[in-house]
Amino acid sequence: MQYSEKVMDHFMNPRNVGEIENADGVGMVGNAKCGDIMKMYLKIEDDVIVDCKFKTFGCGAAIATSSMATELIKGKTIEEALALTNSAVVEALEGLPAVKVHCSVLAEEAVKSALADYYKKIGRPIDFEIESDEHEDEE
Ligand code: FES
Secondary structure (H helix, E strand, O other), X not given: OOOOXXXXXXXXXXXXXXXXXXXXXXXXXXXXXXXXXXXXXXXXXXXEEEEEEEEEEOOHHHHHHHHHHHHHHOOOEHHHHHOOOHHHHHHHOOOOOHHHHHHHHHHHHHHHHHHHHHHHHHOOOOXXXXXXXXXXXXX
């Protein structure tokens, strides 16, 4: 299995690891098959993600994809963060082996689940799906 330098970098030195106290949105997702879990914390001001941290109990690719996902949504609007797909995360990491694509799906879902939590808190109707369409292809 071959990992890109970017993946190795984000695995060895993950960005934005940790928790945010009094986060505006917290999301937790897991993959039942591999048992990996990702938790995402968001600080949101005026619909902009001003800070974002994560904790991942999972494989190296799960750590790298969640690290990259936080980098991609930090400073972005909610709308932009909702548009983040797992393939964009994979692309930013310069690719992932096929058997590891589900790890990037987890990262996308963690972001959406944290945003859904934020929507719930502020009473905004959740008008997006958390589960990625690519969930079925995770074998
Ligand atoms: Fe399941 Fe990576 S092996 S998230």
